[in-house]
Amino acid sequence: MISSRISKLLSWSYLIALYGFIFLPVAVLVLFSFQDGRLPVPPFNGATLKWYGEVFADSRLMSALGNSLMVAIGSASVACVLGFCAAYGLARFVLPASRLQRGLLIAPMTVSYLIIALGLLTTFNWIGVSLSLWTVGIGHVVINLPLCFAIIYASMGDHQKNIERAARDLGAAEWQVMTQISAPMLMPSILAAFFLSVTFSWDEFIIAFLLSRFDVTLPVEIWSMLRSGLNPKTNAVGSVVFLVSVALLLLLELIVFRRTAKK
């Protein structure tokens, strides 16, 4: 009995220690975003919202935030539509070399973002495409398409195949089956793929850094802020980004998993 109590104590201590490790940087980040002083390091001089004010007054940061949202939502939508169609085609029909096709669609997932970015950069340079938010978006679709395809493909079971057959049997054309039956039926996984893609794109640095020029996304803008060293304003931006991401996560949890749980 004593040994079980010790192991329980050890377990809880370990849990607390690791939670401490996991939350330490975030806690420090958020705490010193309220720092009333020039440096976001101890000692804590008292709370102020000044840095948040500066963040929202910074037009470069705000436009970067807008760019990020635009690229994230745009690239996630394209990746979802392409991924859904591909999953539908490969799960519902017998196609030659379907294993190869699936492998090709998944392949970008196993390659470092840096390499994808470099490949696109050399190619765009070679054919003379100038860098912009569009090229960033293209890169983000490349990394999110495998994710969307894999998530949606995995959720397409045989039972749903029969349901789609029934719809076709009742006179639905292929596009009607897709829009009125398959898509609503698979909505939880489509939404999951979409939100995950949005957060990945929203957070992505290296592709956005290498493939953008004048208009940049938020991570790239934050990166250039880092050059000026430690600054409570950076803490404030980081805290805002964190809150937005957690809000997205909660949205996903509420919309998608609530729905799935109901069924």
Next chain:
Amino acid sequence: MTAPVSIRNATKTFGAFTALDDVSLEISAGEFIVLLGPSGCGKTTLLSLLGGFLSPTSGSIEIAGRNMADVAPAKRPTTTMFQDYALFPHMTLRDNVAFGLKMRKVAKAKRHAKAEELLDMVGLKTSAHKKPHELSGGQRQRVALARALAVEPDVLLLDEPLGALDLKLRRQMQDELKAIQKRVGTTFVHVTHDQEEAMAIADRIVVMNAGKIEDVGSPENIYMQPKSLFSASFMGEVNFIPGTLEAKSDTALTIKTALGTVDIPPSDDAPFKQGTSVTLAIRPEHFRASTGAGPRITLGKAKVEDGSFFGTHHRAHLSPLDYPNMTITAHMPQSAVIEPGAWVELTLDPTTVVVLPDHPANTPVGSTV
């Protein structure tokens, strides 16, 4: 709406496997046809050919006199009721039933009225606003039926629709299905592996095995006068007793078996030659007491090995005196007293005995199937 179906020499192969082997069948308008057979016998393949989910490798299918080659499932005058019901999980029952009409561009008010009418027919009028996951298995099955009938198909294809239900509910749904079919008059083609279900609902049963049709006829016909060993054994319990045709006259076939020689009245189409191997097929309930009216034949005495009570009858295993290795299954009356070791007389009405060509392959002599 209703229409006849005509299947001519339909064959379907998947690679080296022949799922359907030169099958021909005429179905009249308004008929309730049951395709009966074990899994892998080709019954579901035949249904898929009718529904248009598969194309025949050779042969043709006509519905209402129209060739169905190149007609997509959506354009055929058929609808299918799937085994797992395949209800649209994100739609209410009303939207489920009205879906086919929506695809046919029927106005909203009209299709909703029709959907409610059909839901009323299957007893679910008050649940029109519910979603499929709120229903029980039997209710889902009814919605699937209403949905398939809403577009007024000429032919309704039912793919083991009762397979997922428990026994009691299944019996109840059989009666409902039959009643609804009589009411709407649509041609029903129903696939099952359950012979009791087939007998309960079919106008005609099509017994299938290994991609071929073994037997076609009314339930009574198939049960009482099966045309093949497979058909006889698939439609309930039967005793097979191998024998040889000794003599043949207008009034009797004289057959020699290990249990003695018996005279059986010839059936209409019995092209047996003298000296050929034949099999006597005897249903367990046809062994009767030796006294009573009508003609009687006997297969000698048999010893009771064991027995169990089934409510309507006792089911007993007997070993004949003349050939103790053989086991005969017989149904004794409810009132009978079954004592292991007792001796009984194997007495039969000769008109109930069916003479079939050949011996059962891979079956030990005289075994019960």
Next chain:
Amino acid sequence: MAHASLETRENRRAWGFVTPALLWTIAFFVIPFIVMAAISLATRKGREIVMAWNFDNYIEFFEKAHLLKGLFVSLEITFTVTLISVILAYPLAWIIAERVPQKWQRMALIMAILPFWTSYVVRSYSWLLVLAQNGVINNSLVYLGVISEPLELASTRSATVIGFVHFFVMLLTLTIYANLVQMPPNYRRAAADLGANGFQVFWHVVLPLTLPGIMVGAFLTFVLCIGDYITPQILGGNNELALPQVIMLQLGRRADFPMAATLSIILMGVVTLAYIACARWLRMERT
């Protein structure tokens, strides 16, 4: 083939669904990769890139110490990070799955990966706040009197490893937890029923069954870690450069695209080797 036309027509429609995604992947992933591979065989003459079609860049990589060292630094960091992360994450996942009451597990898991959702760049920056010379740790230690002079924590390999481990502990906790709860409880009950004690159950039943999941998570860690530029750049400083930093250096100051492409191909080769090793191990495990 009139009778096969229903299936044929369906097939043609299927291609319509798959083609856009395939074209996208070919245009923006396969072709860029081929272009990059081709460029790695070119040389730089001034600001011009001349297609030489030779392996000079690859030979240069093995001859020049500062390039080769990048790969070794990256490999050392990656192996250290993968090992430490697995060792830290496994007990955490196990405690969440076994010790935390059922109804709190989901919450505990979400909490354990919440900082995952801070921006990637910001996460490394946060560690800088913690590890900097005037950061939280040094300040606290000096205040407590443990040390008199601040320690050199930032701009070291340790800082890079800490930053990485922080990220991958969260990732691995998630994958290992998923593995642990997937395992039917009867396996453990059966082992315990046959007389195994807590440790024996873990060692002979739980660990072997979760090993494939750990391997997949470790592989993911490996791939993400070895290709990352941000964490070593922010936390590791310029004392020693990891391979991605070396690649970025070629792009920036030197505008040496051919060498950057060469290094990327080598990086990809290393990841592919790791993938093959992992896949082979998993296959052996299954048989």
